[in-house]
Amino acid sequence: MDQRPIGVFDSGVGGLTVVREIMDQLPNEEIIYFGDTARVPYGSKSKETVTKYSKQIIRFLMTKNIKAIIIACNTASSNSLEEVQRTFDIPIIGVVEPGAVMASRTTKNNRIGIIGTEATIRSKSYENAIKLHNKDIQTFSLSCPLFVPLAEEGWTNNEVAYLVAKKYLEYFHEKQIDTLVLGCTHYPLLKDVIQEVAGLNVSLINPALEVAKNLKELLLLRDGLRDSSESPKHSFYVSDNTTKFEQIAAIALKKSIPHARKIDIERY
Amino acid sequence: MDQRPIGVFDSGVGGLTVVREIMDQLPNEEIIYFGDTARVPYGSKSKETVTKYSKQIIRFLMTKNIKAIIIACNTASSNSLEEVQRTFDIPIIGVVEPGAVMASRTTKNNRIGIIGTEATIRSKSYENAIKLHNKDIQTFSLSCPLFVPLAEEGWTNNEVAYLVAKKYLEYFHEKQIDTLVLGCTHYPLLKDVIQEVAGLNVSLINPALEVAKNLKELLLLRDGLRDSSESPKHSFYVSDNTTKFEQIAAIALKKSIPHARKIDIERY
Numbered sequence: 001m002d003q004r005p006i007g008v009f010d011s012g013v014g015g016l017t018v019v020r021e022i023m024d025q026l027p028n029e030e031i032i033y034f035g036d037t038a039r040v041p042y043g044s045k046s047k048e049t050v051t052k053y054s055k056q057i058i059r060f061l062m063t064k065n066i067k068a069i070i071i072a073c074n075t076a077s078s079n080s081l082e083e084v085q086r087t088f089d090i091p092i093i094g095v096v097e098p099g100a101v102m103a104s105r106t107t108k109n110n111r112i113g114i115i116g117t118e119a120t121i122r123s124k125s126y127e128n129a130i131k132l133h134n135k136d137i138q139t140f141s142l143s144c145p146l147f148v149p150l151a152e153e154g155w156t157n158n159e160v161a162y163l164v165a166k167k168y169l170e171y172f173h174e175k176q177i178d179t180l181v182l183g184c185t186h187y188p189l190l191k192d193v194i195q196e197v198a199g200l201n202v203s204l205i206n207p208a209l210e211v212a213k214n215l216k217e218l219l220l221l222r223d224g225l226r227d228s229s230e231s232p233k234h235s236f237y238v239s240d241n242t243t244k245f246e247q248i249a250a251i252a253l254k255k256s257i258p259h260a261r262k263i264d265i266e267r268y
Numbered sequence: 269m270d271q272r273p274i275g276v277f278d279s280g281v282g283g284l285t286v287v288r289e290i291m292d293q294l295p296n297e298e299i300i301y302f303g304d305t306a307r308v309p310y311g312s313k314s315k316e317t318v319t320k321y322s323k324q325i326i327r328f329l330m331t332k333n334i335k336a337i338i339i340a341c342n343t344a345s346s347n348s349l350e351e352v353q354r355t356f357d358i359p360i361i362g363v364v365e366p367g368a369v370m371a372s373r374t375t376k377n378n379r380i381g382i383i384g385t386e387a388t389i390r391s392k393s394y395e396n397a398i399k400l401h402n403k404d405i406q407t408f409s410l411s412c413p414l415f416v417p418l419a420e421e422g423w424t425n426n427e428v429a430y431l432v433a434k435k436y437l438e439y440f441h442e443k444q445i446d447t448l449v450l451g452c453t454h455y456p457l458l459k460d461v462i463q464e465v466a467g468l469n470v471s472l473i474n475p476a477l478e479v480a481k482n483l484k485e486l487l488l489l490r491d492g493l494r495d496s497s498e499s500p501k502h503s504f505y506v507s508d509n510t511t512k513f514e515q516i517a518a519i520a521l522k523k524s525i526p527h528a529r530k531i532d533i534e535r536y
Binding site for chain 2: 164240
């Protein structure tokens with residue numbers, strides 16, 4: 001047994017979808033969440049900057065006596081996982097590997113599409129992880145920079161969302177993919193229009209769903225689950241604006257959260 | 269005469285439009301530019317965070333022995349100008365006041381629309397500056413969060429841009445504005461679709477054009493112009509990724525710039 005909490009971080013609010021999965025699958029675990037709302041988004045930034053930010057956040061989370069870290073952000077997982085795993089002496093799980101395994105198991109014709117931020121696509125993280133799993137799979141990757149602002153504007157199912165999805169996903173015409181990885185935590189919010197434009201024969205993969213499973217396996221392996229004698233107390237931290245974060249968190253988690261605290265992440 | 273350079277900053281590359289105006293109107297002046305490409309965009313962030321970032325940047329610029337500062341970013345001008353003018357002992361000019369004066373002089377029916385980022389609109393900076401100039405003017409304000417990502421994606425004149433502009437600018441229908449302030453340095457990139465949707469009878473105001481005039485007046489007043497014995501050497505600094513910045517700068521300024529240097533702005 002290990003009573004210490006799990007650290008989870010994201011560039012903003014998107015990682016709360018991962019938190020919800022962890023709460024569902026591991027209801028006794030305590031979670032410390034950090035959302036980098038002052039420096040969001042990461043998707044257009046360099047590997048070096050994203051890695052620097054990830055390290056600051058991990059240093060902050062490690063002051064909270066945590067037992068493991070989940071990088072709930074695709075861009076940070078893609079660009080900094082290897083480096084932070086080398087740097088810090090704590091188990092760190094990203095979203096890419098679980099998502100890649102799930103996609104590899106789902107495809108029947110060995111043709112997988114991947115959409116994500118510029119930094120995620122540039123890193124080739126999903127491509128490499130999928131090919132490591134099955135070298136016969138062909139991948140087709142595309143960055144969709146407008147999907148995050150569309151989701152944040154709440155325009156997830158109107159004619160603008162449809163037109164933008166159509167314009168981006170044109171790229172996959174005639175690629176005959178049967179599986180499409182939603183390689184950014186915001187994209188599942190647009191899944192209806194993405195499914196409509198991609199076609200019903202394409203399976204959409206949401207890596208967030210797989211991460212909680214990987215965490216559970218890791219904790220079981222290390223005999224590191226928390227016992228249930230006391231119900232878990234979760235904590236939420238952000239680098240900007242707690243009010244807006246709390247509103248979105250309540251929607252994403254389908255329950256109200258304890259007051260989020262703002263910290264100066266640049267000091268870590 | 270004052271040979272010291274002018275400091276100019278923006279959350280990213282948008283402020284280069286202001287730099288171009290200064291280069292045109294004050295060709296002897298030396299410019300030190302800083303673009304906060306690691307923390308861009310500012311438009312969705314809190315007043316407190318934007319002010320903290322502005323102060324860090326001004327502290328950095330002041331290490332370069334400058335004689336004045338231009339805040340070329342509407343969000344930073346709107347949210348932090350008063351505070352930084354109180355804090356630092358150097359002339360600081362924002363883009364809002366010049367833009368507001370220009371709009372007030374342009375309107376004939378005293379009905380002005382203002383579009384900008386969430387943080388700019390929330391600040392009511394243009395509204396207050398316009399009313400200070402002429403209390404009889406009625407203003408109508410709207411944030412357009414998707415315009416910046418659209419401009420950065422290069423979708424400035426396609427059917428998505430048109431549809432987004434139509435959806436936002438609907439708000440101004442029946443408001444009978446004859447003048448519309450483009451209260452964000454990115455928006456002039458979308459001016460064709462904005463003009464088409466707003467109607468040809470609406471005058472678009474680009475505050476960047478006015479800022480250089482204000483700077484010229486300030487320098488004349490203080491006998492602070494640089495003499496022309498040596499041609500000016502401009503310097504460019506960013507907080508992330510110099511290559512992408514240099515490419516965009518070459519387009520925005522219509523000439524190649526000296527190598528941009530990356531600095532760690534969080535240290536200031």
